[in-house]
Amino acid sequence: MNLSTIQTPGVYIQELNAFPNSVVGVATAVPAFIGYTPQASYEGKSYTNVPVRISSFSDFITYFCLPSPPTPANSSKQYSPEYYLIQQKSQPAKGDYIMNAGAYYSIVPDPHTIYYLYNSVRIFYENGGGDAYIVSVGTYGPPSRKPMTPGTPVINPNIMLNDLQTGLAALLTTQEPTMYICPEATLLSLENNATLMQNMLNQAAGMQTAVCLFDIIGGNTPDPLLYEQDIDAFRMNTGTKGLSYGIAYYPFLRTSVMQSTDIDYTNLFGGDLSQLEPIINPASAYDPTIAAILANIQNPDSGFTIAQHNSALINASPIYSLIINHVLSDVNILPPSGAMAGVITTTDNEYGPWKAPANTSIIGVTSLTIPLSDSQQGLLNVTVSGKSINVLRVFNGLGILVWGARTLDGNSQDFKYIQVRRTLIFLEQSCKLAAQAYVFQPNTQNTWEAVKSMISSFLTSIWQQGGLQGATPGDAFSVACGLGTTMTAEDLLNGYMIVTVKVSLVHPAEFIVLTFHQQMATPSS
Structure with missing residues (x-):
């Protein structure tokens, strides 16, 4: 209230904010599925290449599935x-x-x-999926009425690289998705699959809001002796950029979805x-x-x-x-990306993005297309190239577990673990959105202290939840902003307010070493 504008005698009320601005954590588990759907229209409106936010499998059916005829007719087949x-x-x-x-x-x-998106969305919700985006790049193409040659890779000519890239580009204007998933990418040729994966990594690295969940061509029918050739081809095809935003799982899953x-x-x-x-x-x-x-x-x-x-x-x-x-x-053989999106969602809801989505089971999975041993996984988990593959394993008495938590940037001490990359995305985007309230505010000490207080309060709450390591908040993070510390006089003239945030992120105990020593018998006293 501007007191100089008061002209009429009377009583006036002026409300003042009792609490400063605060940081609200962004959603951490919102996958965006890109691919082909039974239909791509609803109530006469086309939803091709339009990111649609859904909250349940019923929403997916409403927008992207064929209408079911009334009984007693047979239900229409979506796939x-x-x-x-x-x-x-x-x-x-x-x-x-x-x-x-x-x-x-x-x-x-x-x-x-052959298509994968419909069943991938189904198994995503079976494993605890919540909010998601669907980008339908079109409906199913016509059948050829001819079988493929037995023993050859499954490549669907109806699945076009340009379609999937157009769907990926549609997400450039959508900030909420935190995972990019394209289950049908493995139905492309090796060359087209390589192009798509590199574009996904480049977009994720540019936006800094999402990671990419990749499946590996050949994981549906792996050769027990030659499967490493499929792994090598995948590693060659992912390129070198944005690797910390890529996560790969192997092999394919035998499910009970259908x-x-x-x-x-x-x-x-x-x-x-x-x-x-x-x-x-x-x-x-x-x-x-x-x-x-x-x-x-x-x-x-x-x-x-x-x-x-x-x-x-x-x-x-x-x-x-x-x-x-x-x-x-x-x-019922499906790529693991859809199920893993559900596992990540469940882990985030129960703990937070700082908990590795590993050492947990997958609902709806009956077996794997190939069982791998410790020695075989070792060649996939730690490599010279650093492009780690997270393996799904069968353990006696425990069932099928996710047994890996690394990104494709395995040689990086900063971002080789999934939860480190995802936690940092969460912290960065949460603070970024909250700081927008201070755009065009005076670049003065009062504003600097308000921003520092806001971010410090948010990081303290994350530390209390176990998202940062340290005995005290001071050990877990630090926030600096001010002239002579993070900014120069020239920065002020150019309109820059620079805030430096340091965080101590949680790393997993990936290798637990138990040391045993045999102690000589001693005479009793």
């Missing part, structure tokens, strides 16, 4: 990969297969129909029963019950749903049931 059975002359050396009537059949997908009701005969041979029938009902072992079911399926007036036909086939044909189980197992 419907297509698989083929190819007869082989001998037992396949690679890939999934079954044996039927003395013949081997490789089970391979139409690569044009259930038996999600896969049926429409997922086999593109729904062509003429190719399925010779396998499940050959002339040499003709079964009239199976024949009748197949005939009913092709009769549009049968009065039965796809689910009912599928259930009948499973009960009538053991080989059909076996095929469905194998396909279900294959479609």
Whole structure:
């Protein structure tokens, strides 16, 4: 209230702030998923390449999934990969297969129909996910109606590098996401995957608000002897910039996200029963019950749903049931980034970003595509290049655990651990947003002391929560701002107020060494 403007006699009230400005911690676990969705429109509005904030899987369904028809019709499939059975002359050396009537059949997908984002979002919420952003770069492309060659890498030509890069660029105007995740990046070629990963790291380093969770090509079907070639290719393709903002996990997960009701005969041979029938009902072992079911399926007036036909086939044909189980197992192999985003969210909610998202289990995971030992992990965790890979491990009696907490900048003493990089992002962005209240304030001692007090109070609360190490707040951090300490007279003339913050971040006990000595027996007194 300006007293000089008061002209009328009376009583006036002037409210004064009792408390100074404070720092409010920013959200630390908000992943941004980039990829293809069943649909990308809602209520007539397109959401292609538009970052949409969701808080639950129901929100994801609302914006990005196909509407479900009313009962008793079959629910629409949000993700419907297509698989083929190819007869082989001998037992396949690679890939999934079954044996039927003395013949081997490789089970391979139409690569044009393989996508990961939908199920990655599902397993993210199974593992405690909360707020997230979805950047849909488009809907699923058309199937090719052709199987891939057995044993070759899965590359989906419908997934375009330019689409994913456009979706990534859409996040340049969104500050809230703290993790960039692109599960379908592993469905690109090695060259395109390299370009995308380097762009993600460059954007994360430029914005300084998010880290990138990477999956490794080949992690879905690793060769027990040659898997290190996939690791080497990944390390070569991530470049050298922004490595402290990159986090990689290996191998892929065998999950239970998709259930038996999600896969049926429409997922086999593109729904062509003429190719399925010779396998499940050959002339040499003709079964009239199976024949009748197949005939009913092709009769549009049968009065039965796809689910009912599928259930009948499973009960009538053991080989059909076996095929469905194998396909279900294959479609449930997922890159670990989505699940790890949920694990990180849960860890942040329970402790904070300063707690390593490791030595914890993953919900919805039944097994791994390859089990690794201590010696094998050692080659991935500590390397000459410093590009550490965090391994998911199977431990007897404990289950599947996240057994690593390093960034791709493993040779850096400052940022080789995930929680150090993420905690620093949290502190920097929280203080940055709070300090905006002082932009254009007088660059004087009073303002300097107010900023120092505000940041010191915030860091004290973080220290009390265990986010900074030290016996006292003075050991854990220091905040300096003033003429002659952080600024010169020229800085003041140029409008700079420079605040220097030093923090002592928490590092994990990654290697615990127990020292045992044998003590000689001594006579009792």
